[in-house]
Amino acid sequence: MTDAPLLEIKNLSKTFGTVISLAGVSTTVRAGEVTCVLGDNGAGKSTLIKILSGVHRPDGGELLMNGAPVSLGNPRAALDAGIATVYQDLAMVSLMAIWRNFFLGSEPTKGWGPFRRFDRQKAIDITRRELSSMGIDIRDPEQPVGTLSGGERQSVAIARAVYFGAKLLILDEPTSALGVKQAGVVLRYIAAARDRGLGVIFITHNPHHAYPIGDRFLLLNRGRSLGDLAKSEISLAELTRLMAGGAELEELAHELARDPSTDETARLYQEEAKG
Amino acid sequence: MTDAPLLEIKNLSKTFGTVISLAGVSTTVRAGEVTCVLGDNGAGKSTLIKILSGVHRPDGGELLMNGAPVSLGNPRAALDAGIATVYQDLAMVSLMAIWRNFFLGSEPTKGWGPFRRFDRQKAIDITRRELSSMGIDIRDPEQPVGTLSGGERQSVAIARAVYFGAKLLILDEPTSALGVKQAGVVLRYIAAARDRGLGVIFITHNPHHAYPIGDRFLLLNRGRSLGDLAKSEISLAELTRLMAGGAELEELAHELARDPSTDETARLYQEEAKG
Amino acid sequence: SSENAVNRDDDDTSGGKGGGTYGLKIAVVTHGAAGDAFWSIVKNGVEKAGTDLGDTIQYSSDGDPQKQAQLIDAAVNQKVDGLVVSMANPDALKASVEKAVAAGIPVITINSGAARSKEFGALTHIGQDEKVAGEAVGTELANQGVKNVVCVIHEAGNVGLEERCAAVGATLGGKIQNLQVDINNLQSSQSTIKAKLQADTAIDGVVTLGGPVANVAAAGIAEAGSPAKLATFDLNAEVAKGVQDGKILFAVDQQPYLQGYMAVTMLTQYKANLNVLGGGQQVLTGPALVTKENAAQVAELAAAGTR
Amino acid sequence: MTSAVATTGAGDERVARVGPLTRLLLKPELGALIGAVLVFAFFAVLSDVFRSASGVANWLDPASTLGIMAVAVALLMIGGHFDLSAGVQTGTAAITSGILTTYYGLNTWVALLLSLALCLAIGFVNGYLVVRTRLPSFIITLGTFLMLQGLNLGVTKLVTNTVQVNNFDQIQGYGVLKTIFASEITIAGAPFQIAIVWWVLATILGSWVLLRTRFGNWIFAVGGDLTAARNVGVPVQRTTIALFMTTSFAAWFVGTTQIVRLTSIQAQAGFGQELIYIVAAVIGGCLLTGGFGSAVGASIGALIFGMTSQGIVYAGWDADWFKFFLGAMLLLAVLANQYIRRFAEQSRR
Amino acid sequence: MTSAVATTGAGDERVARVGPLTRLLLKPELGALIGAVLVFAFFAVLSDVFRSASGVANWLDPASTLGIMAVAVALLMIGGHFDLSAGVQTGTAAITSGILTTYYGLNTWVALLLSLALCLAIGFVNGYLVVRTRLPSFIITLGTFLMLQGLNLGVTKLVTNTVQVNNFDQIQGYGVLKTIFASEITIAGAPFQIAIVWWVLATILGSWVLLRTRFGNWIFAVGGDLTAARNVGVPVQRTTIALFMTTSFAAWFVGTTQIVRLTSIQAQAGFGQELIYIVAAVIGGCLLTGGFGSAVGASIGALIFGMTSQGIVYAGWDADWFKFFLGAMLLLAVLANQYIRRFAEQSRR
Ligand SMILES: Nc1ncnc2c1ncn2[C@@H]1O[C@H](COP(=O)(O)OP(=O)(O)OP(=O)(O)O)[C@@H](O)[C@H]1O
Ligand SMILES: Nc1ncnc2c1ncn2[C@@H]1O[C@H](COP(=O)(O)OP(=O)(O)OP(=O)(O)O)[C@@H](O)[C@H]1O
Numbered sequence A, B: 001m002t003d004a005p006l007l008e009i010k011n012l013s014k015t016f017g018t019v020i021s022l023a024g025v026s027t028t029v030r031a032g033e034v035t036c037v038l039g040d041n042g043a044g045k046s047t048l049i050k051i052l053s054g055v056h057r058p059d060g061g062e063l064l065m066n067g068a069p070v071s072l073g074n075p076r077a078a079l080d081a082g083i084a085t086v087y088q089d090l091a092m093v094s095l096m097a098i099w100r101n102f103f104l105g106s107e108p109t110k111g112w113g114p115f116r117r118f119d120r121q122k123a124i125d126i127t128r129r130e131l132s133s134m135g136i137d138i139r140d141p142e143q144p145v146g147t148l149s150g151g152e153r154q155s156v157a158i159a160r161a162v163y164f165g166a167k168l169l170i171l172d173e174p175t176s177a178l179g180v181k182q183a184g185v186v187l188r189y190i191a192a193a194r195d196r197g198l199g200v201i202f203i204t205h206n207p208h209h210a211y212p213i214g215d216r217f218l219l220l221n222r223g224r225s226l227g228d229l230a231k232s233e234i235s236l237a238e239l240t241r242l243m244a245g246g247a248e249l250e251e252l253a254h255e256l257a258r259d260p261s262t263d264e265t266a267r268l269y270q271e272e273a274k275g
Numbered sequence C: 001s002s003e004n005a006v007n008r009d010d011d012d013t014s015g016g017k018g019g020g021t022y023g024l025k026i027a028v029v030t031h032g033a034a035g036d037a038f039w040s041i042v043k044n045g046v047e048k049a050g051t052d053l054g055d056t057i058q059y060s061s062d063g064d065p066q067k068q069a070q071l072i073d074a075a076v077n078q079k080v081d082g083l084v085v086s087m088a089n090p091d092a093l094k095a096s097v098e099k100a101v102a103a104g105i106p107v108i109t110i111n112s113g114a115a116r117s118k119e120f121g122a123l124t125h126i127g128q129d130e131k132v133a134g135e136a137v138g139t140e141l142a143n144q145g146v147k148n149v150v151c152v153i154h155e156a157g158n159v160g161l162e163e164r165c166a167a168v169g170a171t172l173g174g175k176i177q178n179l180q181v182d183i184n185n186l187q188s189s190q191s192t193i194k195a196k197l198q199a200d201t202a203i204d205g206v207v208t209l210g211g212p213v214a215n216v217a218a219a220g221i222a223e224a225g226s227p228a229k230l231a232t233f234d235l236n237a238e239v240a241k242g243v244q245d246g247k248i249l250f251a252v253d254q255q256p257y258l259q260g261y262m263a264v265t266m267l268t269q270y271k272a273n274l275n276v277l278g279g280g281q282q283v284l285t286g287p288a289l290v291t292k293e294n295a296a297q298v299a300e301l302a303a304a305g306t307r
Numbered sequence D, E: 001m002t003s004a005v006a007t008t009g010a011g012d013e014r015v016a017r018v019g020p021l022t023r024l025l026l027k028p029e030l031g032a033l034i035g036a037v038l039v040f041a042f043f044a045v046l047s048d049v050f051r052s053a054s055g056v057a058n059w060l061d062p063a064s065t066l067g068i069m070a071v072a073v074a075l076l077m078i079g080g081h082f083d084l085s086a087g088v089q090t091g092t093a094a095i096t097s098g099i100l101t102t103y104y105g106l107n108t109w110v111a112l113l114l115s116l117a118l119c120l121a122i123g124f125v126n127g128y129l130v131v132r133t134r135l136p137s138f139i140i141t142l143g144t145f146l147m148l149q150g151l152n153l154g155v156t157k158l159v160t161n162t163v164q165v166n167n168f169d170q171i172q173g174y175g176v177l178k179t180i181f182a183s184e185i186t187i188a189g190a191p192f193q194i195a196i197v198w199w200v201l202a203t204i205l206g207s208w209v210l211l212r213t214r215f216g217n218w219i220f221a222v223g224g225d226l227t228a229a230r231n232v233g234v235p236v237q238r239t240t241i242a243l244f245m246t247t248s249f250a251a252w253f254v255g256t257t258q259i260v261r262l263t264s265i266q267a268q269a270g271f272g273q274e275l276i277y278i279v280a281a282v283i284g285g286c287l288l289t290g291g292f293g294s295a296v297g298a299s300i301g302a303l304i305f306g307m308t309s310q311g312i313v314y315a316g317w318d319a320d321w322f323k324f325f326l327g328a329m330l331l332l333a334v335l336a337n338q339y340i341r342r343f344a345e346q347s348r349r
């Protein structure tokens, strides 16, 4: 058991109606490691993690947790197996208060028998604490989630998953809507979770977010795997190139500037591309 | 007239119930220039652009277009004034086909009188063309938007705004959900629109996206303006620092890595921070 | 504890099984709502006649005149041997009834539509307009010294119910006002009747248009402490009991069972023997007043669904 | 960057192949159509009159007026709203025409135009209140439903002293009206109501508007996502009000058909029908939450309802159990529809 | 990075100050409450009997049974569903109890338990079909609504040969039942029905469940965003089925109250009431689309409906126009409610 990775994905595939979203994708996630899933829009990243969190059932392939095959028939099963997910579409109920959303599906209770009830005060306190430790200063935990800004909503979803994540934490583009500060906080959170021994799957479009923290990189393209590499097998420059082509980035910076010759950004991109 | 900027925003403010979203914000957008709005989550960026696109009415302040005060009572008025917007929440109808969404509210028609009808073929063709020129290869324009991936949806919204943008193009975090390639395409689009003489308002959390293309930078913090600067008044390094603090970024890279001394990312961030 | 079975039939009032072998197919299309107490007794009547004579009965009903016309058309399509129709809205049924007559199907109208029956080509009409029954109630109430009546309508806009109230008013000679209640929520109907009596203490008479409403009206009158006298159209077991107990002054009975039973019987006889009772004159089935004197006799029959 | 221009359409490796049958089965109306075929087959086996020409003419008749309303109501539902007053508005239309002609002696055509104007005004008020107050249309039209019900009865009683308006066939021009609204077309010896033709036309028109006009695009958008529609500049208020007025127009048409057919109208006419319209639309695949559905589906829903309600009579089942059978048939029809769609979705992999 | 830990709660410069009155006005139930006060004041001015103790007792009576149902229906609506069969289920409960005792001689308590079991089973079937087929609850419960309507009539006719079940007061244990379901409490000389107490208890219980239990949290989530709820592991199916069974329980309770009060029950009892339950819930601020509402609001909605329908009688208005007034009052109540909320929202700046 000790040697088996926390999660092993073997040859997973999934079709929606006429659309093949995922075809034969494999990777592994180890406890205390971060596996990054990278790829263009529509590459199938969200589909992959939705299978891992029990939302979709795969059409083919196998999932092994600690070496034993598991079937995650529904999100509850995944949660009970210790898998917590931040969905790209966040999975929050807009009309409900922040603290109610935070504990949705895992409400703390007090009292017993017919008098068992939602421990409101505890829920509100934890919500406030967890969010403020992410640098999100909520004004009123009773505010409906629907009235939060995009980034605030994202932060609530992340705080929730981190709080409930037991063995495996999945984050689907958690930093995309975040400000630079907040993104930093999220990366820190991921590192902290990893250091606590959790396995983490992290989806992003930003190689600068992925590379510092990733231990393994799964590259998807149009539903197929382009490569499943350990960090030692790839450099940031290569990763960036694989994701977009370094030369192209450089070219782009030139193109965007009005007067390329004097533009410092171009230089920066060039440097980056060189690695 | 010639000297007046395309859009002048003076002392705009907006309150939602008990929440002050925007308090006395001013900036200008000139034709053929890009104004970037930067700021933390919840800073009020989306609120600002929703006022400009006629979704919300401001509680105070003034809007001038070409020097003349305008009141944008509803989104139609804004569209008719030549303002096209990509909303952060995209403003697409999930159940409707891509091509129907693309032309929603501005449907091309053919025929006359009672036989005037939606020019389907034209709409489908334009949709396919515009999207593929953005590098999005849609399989079936009849696919409901709700089944597209997050990034694909974003691309459709951007393609639509670019297609319909007449004088002023507003993009609220258009690149946040996009892959590196697609983000590059969007930046190129913005540059192209600018070069065609449109004014552009571009909201982003990524200084690397903002700096190469921006001519003016409006920095918001908790609803208030931190500064409204021309490009000449600020460098990328300063901008990055203002958005997050350069030193902190560097520190973060160290923190995230397991063994900071050997990590190349740390070096990279350091360099970036130095500018 | 089978002593709970207070309603179990102990003697059969349905009058034997009958041994007829006419084998006709007779359609009955009425305007009564499904579940309406009055029309369920009519249905019992036609079905009993069917078993007695060995005829096949096809009963259908719809309160909407157009739908009722379509039901008649359906019966004509099936080439039934005879057709029984109640005509609350004769104009609406004209075309369909005439089509039936033209197709050679003998038609008998029941309950309402007497005035137009002949014109449409029906053999005869059984029963009478609500008007006759209403006038009887009005006359009787006037005899009892009632001057200010509230007439409880349990289905807004129902032609038959409105006719009943109007006819009561015509012979009462006093003041009459309508009150609307919901037959499907009798409890709140009781509150409404009570409210009316509380609000207008001058009311000295209540007329209800169906058995179930009569019972809650009796309770409402008692609770409001009103001196109003109660009369009702149509019978059921509880109404019979109420009349016996003096809670209800009298009930007017149009003998719906007979309207149904006789219609089928006469059609059968017409097909078999070309007989028409009364030679095509309207055959009256009422109104019969059920009062304290004769209530005890019909109580049992009402409980069995034949009165 | 090598701008990856699309290899237009055909031949994307990510698209699995699908048979044309499966594609067909996935259309919402087709599921309903199969439900309709099942219901037809069921009753056709039970009764040969049901499947005879005159039988078909008979059950197409109630389906036709229901169908006209169902198409309008479906459009409204796709636009995200209900109209509980649609049923009584048919009564209001007929009562107004009837009273204006037979009691106030107005010219037939003027009276019809006035009752049309009244209906459109009611539709306008419904729509206007809905868009201005942003209250759910359910509650607004419930208010107008109750008010119209009271008005229909109150005015009829006031003017006629009874609860019905008679003798509509004695007004001048009745012959023309009869030709338009209530003539019969004989096919295979059976008289088919002209309303069936109107129904087919209404379905085609409804479908065309929904799928081929910009107004149709707006209907889907307003019902699918109101905020998004407003943000992209769809005239939300105008669209909503137009939808309510369309329903009112259909109600006027059906009400007029009724009074012309029956030559009289009752004060309670149309009451309770509003739910049946909605049922037909829902059976036909319209989402109650708006944004999805079709006019053809609603028509098929009306067909299923018409076949079932008349079929039970042809089958000779006991009237006491009528509602039971009706409910069971409806449930079976929608379940079959759903099952077929699931099956098609499964098999298209 | 200087992790900007929150200066907890109070004193955020971005939060404008708001008076406690405005805060109060923003609660949905409070808008409805003001509507209720307006309706009361209106009729109290028109009729002094309306505001007398016996008058109050009289209009609280229909409001109470309606209110009990409205609370259950509100919970279901917040959970995103309708139950069109709720009304006829009250009839089913009463008819079953009545027939089992007075015709089949079953022990009173056994019969009541059996009818309760039947109702819960119906609720279970409703919920199960809804979660399994994913069809809208509107269409599923419409099916059961029609079927139960047919069953109520068919079975009653079959067993009793009439359309009602009588003599429920002659069964043993009726005294106890009467005490529980139909006793009267005299206050200020007027007899108040015990159902009013049950109504208040139901409202408190409903409110407590919604706001203070995890089940309540699930109800809001399931109705607010089904996908999100499922994704975070809310037992969606269990919650939905439990909601339908709650409605059925309430229907059983109200049905039993009816047969005990009236000592007899009609085959058509409860038919059409389902819409009134929904109306009460909507007047009280429940969203038709689910995810928002309150038990207290639904109760106040029931109160408004009860006051209005009886108040019109106290005011002595012409019965022909009853529905007109009812509709106008309802519309005015919801418009006033809406206007007050808008006003509060404006003024809180
Ligand atoms: N429910 C669905 N029905 C039909 N097609 C779907 C569905 N969900 C996803 N797809 C398709 O599957 C493909 C992969 O989608 P997915 O959401 O996994 O992409 P992604 O890699 O997460 O992209 P992004 O970076 O833009 O979020 C897309 O082309 C999308 O259109
Ligand atoms: N309709 C609303 N009702 C109440 N509060 C609102 C509403 N819309 C926005 N807000 C509040 O106003 C503040 C500013 O929101 P806004 O969406 O403009 O932020 P933003 O700068 O776009 O943030 P992000 O980068 O996360 O998108 C937020 O704190 C949000 O909670």
Ligand SMILES: [Mg+2]
Pocket: A045, A046, A047, A088, A172, B149, B150, B151
């Ligand atoms: Mg994704």
Ligand SMILES: [Mg+2]
Pocket: A149, A150, A151, B045, B046, B047, B088, B172
């Ligand atoms: Mg924003």
